[in-house]
Amino acid sequence: MAKILFIEDDPLLVKIYSTRLSQDGFEVLSAENGEAGLQVAETQVPDLIVLDIMMPRLDGFSVLEKLRTSEKTKNTPILVYSNLGQEDEIARAKKMGATDFIIKANLSPTEMIAKIKEYLPKSVQ
Amino acid sequence: MKFFFQPEPHSQDTIKALWKLEKIVLDTLNFDEVVQRIVDSVLVELGYLNLGYRIIVLILHNPELSILKRISLSQTPEAAQLLATTKIPFPQMDISMNASNNLCVRCFNTQIPTYTEYWPDILTPPFAKEDALYYQRLVGIKTSMVYPVIAKGKTLGVLIFSMTKPVSKVTDEERDLISSFTSVVGIAVQNAKLYSDLENTTKALNIANENLKIANIKLQELDKLKDEFVSLASHELRAPMTVIKGSLSTILDGYAGETSKEAKEFLTAAYSENDRLIRLVNNLLNISRIESGRLKFLVTNVDMSKLMKDVVTNLQMAAKEKSLRLIIDKLDQLPFVLADEDKVREVLINLIGNAIKFTHQGGITVSAKVEKDMLITSVADTGNGIAPEDQELLFKKFSQVSRGTYSRQTGGTGLGLYISKKIIEGLHGQIWLTSTVGKGTTFYFSLPVVK
Numbered sequence: 192m193a194k195i196l197f198i199e200d201d202p203l204l205v206k207i208y209s210t211r212l213s214q215d216g217f218e219v220l221s222a223e224n225g226e227a228g229l230q231v232a233e234t235q236v237p238d239l240i241v242l243d244i245m246m247p248r249l250d251g252f253s254v255l256e257k258l259r260t261s262e263k264t265k266n267t268p269i270l271v272y273s274n275l276g277q278e279d280e281i282a283r284a285k286k287m288g289a290t291d292f293i294i295k296a297n298l299s300p301t302e303m304i305a306k307i308k309e310y311l312p313k314s315v316q
Numbered sequence: 317m318k319f320f321f322q323p324e325p326h327s328q329d330t331i332k333a334l335w336k337l338e339k340i341v342l343d344t345l346n347f348d349e350v351v352q353r354i355v356d357s358v359l360v361e362l363g364y365l366n367l368g369y370r371i372i373v374l375i376l377h378n379p380e381l382s383i384l385k386r387i388s389l390s391q392t393p394e395a396a397q398l399l400a401t402t403k404i405p406f407p408q409m410d411i412s413m414n415a416s417n418n419l420c421v422r423c424f425n426t427q428i429p430t431y432t433e434y435w436p437d438i439l440t441p442p443f444a445k446e447d448a449l450y451y452q453r454l455v456g457i458k459t460s461m462v463y464p465v466i467a468k469g470k471t472l473g474v475l476i477f478s479m480t481k482p483v484s485k486v487t488d489e490e491r492d493l494i495s496s497f498t499s500v501v502g503i504a505v506q507n508a509k510l511y512s513d514l515e516n517t518t519k520a521l522n523i524a525n526e527n528l529k530i531a532n533i534k535l536q537e538l539d540k541l542k543d544e545f546v547s548l549a550s551h552e553l554r555a556p557m558t559v560i561k562g563s564l565s566t567i568l569d570g571y572a573g574e575t576s577k578e579a580k581e582f583l584t585a586a587y588s589e590n591d592r593l594i595r596l597v598n599n600l601l602n603i604s605r606i607e608s609g610r611l612k613f614l615v616t617n618v619d620m621s622k623l624m625k626d627v628v629t630n631l632q633m634a635a636k637e638k639s640l641r642l643i644i645d646k647l648d649q650l651p652f653v654l655a656d657e658d659k660v661r662e663v664l665i666n667l668i669g670n671a672i673k674f675t676h677q678g679g680i681t682v683s684a685k686v687e688k689d690m691l692i693t694s695v696a697d698t699g700n701g702i703a704p705e706d707q708e709l710l711f712k713k714f715s716q717v718s719r720g721t722y723s724r725q726t727g728g729t730g731l732g733l734y735i736s737k738k739i740i741e742g743l744h745g746q747i748w749l750t751s752t753v754g755k756g757t758t759f760y761f762s763l764p765v766v767k
Contacts, residue, residue, distance in 0.1 A: 203563070204559060207562040211569075245551065274555050295555075295558040296598075299562070300565050
């Protein structure tokens with residue numbers, strides 16, 4: 192069963208995705224801030240991480256940087272998932288190793304889940 | 317015999333003196349330097365002629381303060397002695413223009429050369445009569461000639477020539493020489509004034525320039541702040557819309573239990589209206605970036621067929637709500653295009669969103685084909701069509717065509733096509749349309765194919 196980690200401070204969004212993904216047979220982990228997210232990523236080693244940017248304690252960019260330097264998560268697909276989305280922010284995230292940058296409001300959950308499935312490593316699909 | 321005691325200036329010498337003076341004053345541009353040189357060289361040239369001249373003073377009119385101001389004084393022992401004695405320092409020996417008995421003022425006003433053998437005539441004010449007479453005796457001056465300094469018919473000031481001989485010994489030729497000197501001085505003062513005005517203007521311009529630069533930097537900072545604000549505000553606006561979108565679609569997709577057909581209709585309406593809000597926010601964000609010249613592109617290889625499918629899926633709900641058919645025409649294998657995926661997505665959303673908005677029956681067909689080095693994407697609707705005279709207005713800002721078939725009864729800011737045009741042109745493509753009133757409209761845009 193593929194493990195998806197949501198590092199996301201909006202509990203409603205997490206609920207939407209955990210409802211849908213768990214019915215689709217995924218295991219959904221979540222962390223409501225950057226620091227907690229790093230911890231879960233280290234201990235649970237998810238197959239894919241969905242990462243918000245504007246969060247308490249540690250913002251998404253810092254989390255991304257740390258995730259990419261950690262042995263356990265340096266190759267994990269990371270979808271930056273934010274309602275920011277100026278070119279500068281997108282370019283910055285991609286340069287830091289984000290697999291993709293998704294503007295939250297532009298995708299319906301169906302589309303977002305299609306993205307998650309698309310980026311999930313072949314081994315767990 | 318007279319020649320021995322009172323040598324008259326020889327005309328050739330006077331011409332030479334005049335020429336020298338002209339050269340000196342015209343070679344110098346700095347105002348302060350010119351005025352000093354004027355009095356010194358006048359005296360030097362006159363001195364060569366040995367005519368008993370001791371002190372030359374240049375006085376200029378200051379219209380702002382309504383005074384005659386002593387500007388420069390020849391550097392002679394008599395002048396130095398005078399300066400060491402006077403109660404008021406030289407730069408402050410101003411004469412009010414109201415002092416109509418002062419010969420300097422009178423000469424200035426009448427433009428007629430004059431003279432005096434009684435110093436209070438030129439020194440009072442600012443000095444008391446007794447002081448003026450004391451100074452005159454001290455330096456041994458018998459006569460002071462006062463000449464108006466004139467340039468282009470305008471009096472600039474006066475020049476005082478003070479000498480050790482009585483006025484009766486001043487010859488006509490000498491008067492001519494002084495008069496000629498004074499004319500040269502007029503031109504020199506005028507030039508120096510113009511030059512220093514120019515310099516001051518240049519200085520003022522430089523300061524203004526510097527201020528402009530600072531203002532510009534401030535504006536750029538403000539612009540950046542505004543951009544950050546817009547970015548943050550749109551983030552805050554999109555955050556709740558995302559949750560609404562996610563929640564509604566989760567219910568509509570059946571993840572939250574059974575929903576009645578009627579409830580589904582309302583939820584679908586809410587979903588597509590929320591989507592409309594999201595598009596509006598996206599367009600406002602784009603407009604703000606276009607207007608501040610900050611629309612940037614993140615160009616990658618974009619899979620157009622996938623993008624088309626994504627957007628069509630995304631807008632299916634809105635089409636369904638109006639019972640319109642929204643389909644992708646059978647696509648050949650499409651090459652990738654060089655574009656900014658998010659931006660092209662917005663163009664497609666704008667075009668299809670418009671088509672849905674302005675079509676009331678039938679449907680929308682999205683298609684694409686390769687022509688030369690470009691991929692041409694088209695969005696065709698079966699709406700009312702757009703009259704030719706309205707077509708050119710379409711891509712202008714806030715230009716939702718307000719008459720005829722595209723009437724204002726449909727909502728929207730009229731920004732979508734303007735933004736789409738800016739985006740497509742920024743990506744080196746073109747956007748255009750064909751339309752037949754009563755039959756429908758097709759929008760096209762081209763993007764460069766990845767080679």
